[in-house]
Amino acid sequence: MTRKKLSLTPYLFLAPALLVIATFVLYPIGAVFYYSFTKYNISTPPVWVGLDNYKALLTDKIFWLALQHSFTYLLVTPILIVLCTILAIVVNRKLPGINAFRAVYYIPVISGSIAVGISWRLMLDTNGLLNGLLLSLGVIQSPIQWLAEPSMTLPIAMLLTIWMGLGYYMMIFLAGLQNIPEELYDAAAIDGCNPIQKHWHVSVPGLRPQYVVVGVVSSLAALQVFNEIYILTGGLGGILNSGVTVVFYLWRKAFRLQEAGMASAIAIVLLLITLIFSIVNIRLMERGTEAD
Amino acid sequence: MELAQSTPNRMSPLRSLSWRKTRETIFWYFVLILIALFTVFPFVWVFFTSFKGPADAIVSVPPQLIPKDPTFDNYIRVWNQLPIPAFFMNSVIVSLSTVVLNLLFCSLAAYPLGKMKFKGRDLIFYLLLATFVIPPQLTSIPSYVLAVNVFKYYDSILALIFPNLATVFNIFLLRQAFKTVPNDLIEAGKMDGASDLRVWWSILLPVIRPSLATAAIFTFVNQWNDFFWPSLMLHTRTHMTLQVGLVAMQGMMTSDARGMAAGVTMTIIPIIIFFVLLQRHFVRGLGGAVKG
Incomplete structure (x- = not known):
């Protein structure tokens, strides 16, 4: 706001960053859109095929399965919201050493999904810790092949995502809780609320802005899940494609099967889903702020 | 009392x-x-x-x-089979150089977006905002083509640095920080005959240091833990980052749980130390990210 004279200065400041974003974000969107109408294996030039890729997707059973898996994966969002709200309420108290606990809960977040995924794989292995524990407790009689069981692939990956997200979303909710005035809790106590009712009537409504953010961030992350599936299934997508999500299928088509045109069509579908999601979320956000 | x-x-x-x-x-x-x-x-x-x-x-x-x-045999075995020091060096080079260059580019771009009035500012702002919903895997197909055909940095760590030289998230975070700096400070600098570049470097950057620290830490951790794009680019063992190397190790030592555990431990400990040292900034960054 310093002056109004037309000068090149702002554009020069913006140029380097905009050049990078234009090359690696904006251009790729256009390119993917074009590739989605072509047969393309990356090594030879793309050949125009019109809507063939999209038509093929409509009848592609694995693609529909992948869509179903990706939507199922969205269940992590409500689970994370509930668990992390409770976790934030638990750590939002003044106790000696509370910061150390918060930090410990944050460790899975920064450790990276590869290291975490391999750790989990070691524990869930047929000869892993979990079977050892269950056997010694007498819960099971013979080891369960957790990672080879198709119906377990997606739930285990989701569990891993939830476990890695706990600390992250907890911190976001904690920041929200610390903005809620203490008087509201006092007023609730005077009105005869027990501790649980107090949180239900004060903390939960007070965290509305955080619910929107966490809802958006965690559901976009769920739609884009890849690393967990990759590690748990050794890059194969699980027996009978039991762990194949939209992004995993995109990756397999583009970089394993050299079908970049088809992968681009999947990418466009993913983009549309993401856009619809974002619009719904923004609407919710607007409604949320109006209500405030 | x-x-x-x-x-x-x-x-x-x-x-x-x-x-x-x-x-x-x-x-x-x-x-x-x-x-x-x-x-x-x-x-x-x-x-x-x-x-x-x-x-x-x-x-x-x-x-x-x-x-x-x-x-220590497990560590020695992993160390002898894989170029662990090269993995570390590559991860450190990629993460550090990305942080330095990304903050440079993003803070340059954030200054006019936060503090200047110019034609097209809102257009650029909303264009950048819209890229938030673009799934990173969508851009990977054209970025791969660019890496192989145009920039020729396939299988080199340069491929990990270039696309991350500017990120929309950091531009927004720093723009938010610039907005809170009083205009008088800039006017005073201009009065003393300082150019915009000088004002940016000597007056504004020192003031927004906490936000720079936050952006630096998040960029570092993201780069350190990134897997999808690095796994597409890096194939020669000595060119790999830790995450890609860890997955290569998982492929090599499928039946060697002790060795894998040693590999995972080696990669997690540095990032945990990094986190413990800079813990305060993580918490502030998360709170700020939600408000911004």
Whole structure:
């Protein structure tokens, strides 16, 4: 706001960053859109095929399965919201050493999904810790092949995502809780609320802005899940494609099967889903702020 | 405090109150420790497993945590089979150079977006905002083509640095920081005859240092843990980052749980140390990210 004279200065400041974003974000969107109408294996030039890729997707059973898996994966969002709200309420108290606990809960977040995924794989292995524990407790009689069981692939990956997200979303909710005035809790106590009712009537409504953010961030992350599936299934997508999500299928088509045109069509579908999601979320956000 | 000064005959309700408080405190510590066990247990188990010798079972009934025959052999074996120092060097070079260059580019771009009025500002702002919803995997197909055909940095760590030279998230974070700087500060600098570049470097950047620190830490951790794009680009062992190398190790040592545990431990410890040292900035960054 310093002056109004037309000068090149702002554009020069913006140029380097905009050049990078234009090359690696904006251009790729256009390119993917074009590739989605072509047969393309990356090594030879793309050949125009019109809507063939999209038509093929409509009848592609694995693609529909992948869509179903990706939507199922969205269940992590409500689970994370509930668990992390409770976790934030638990750590939002003044106790000696509370910061150390918060930090410990944050460790899975920064450790990276590869290291975490391999750790989990070691524990869930047929000869892993979990079977050892269950056997010694007498819960099971013979080891369960957790990672080879198709119906377990997606739930285990989701569990891993939830476990890695706990600390992250907890911190976001904690920041929200610390903005809620203490008087509201006092007023609730005077009105005869027990501790649980107090949180239900004060903390939960007070965290509305955080619910929107966490809802958006965690559901976009769920739609884009890849690393967990990759590690748990050794890059194969699980027996009978039991762990194949939209992004995993995109990756397999583009970089394993050299079908970049088809992968681009999947990418466009993913983009549309993401856009619809974002619009719904923004609407919710607007409604949320109006209500405030 | 008032209760503490009450008369002796009111001691018994006081004592029961303080006993209730103690009991409550013990309860919360119990809950906190239980959650802590849940969040770090896989790491603890992997850590101990990495020191297990051939005589120590990975899993037994009942499970054994502490090795009876501790050894560094697993670390030596992993170290001899894989270029671990190269993985580390590559990860450090990629993460550090991305942080420095990204903050440079993003803080340059954020200054006019936050503090100047110019034609097209809103257009650029909303264009950048819209890219938030673009799934990174969508851009990977054209970025791959660019890497192979145009920039020729396929299989080199340059491929990890270039696309991350500017990120929309950091531009927004820093723009938010610039907006909070009083205009008088800029005017005063201009009065002294400083150019915009000089104002940006000597006046604004020192003021927004906390936000720069936050952006730096998040960029560093993201780059350190990134897997999808690096796994597409890096194929020669000595060019790999830790995450890609870790997956290569997983492929090589499928039946060597002790070795894998050693590999995971080696990659996690540096990032945990980094986190513990800079913990405060993480918390502030998360709170800020939500408000911004």
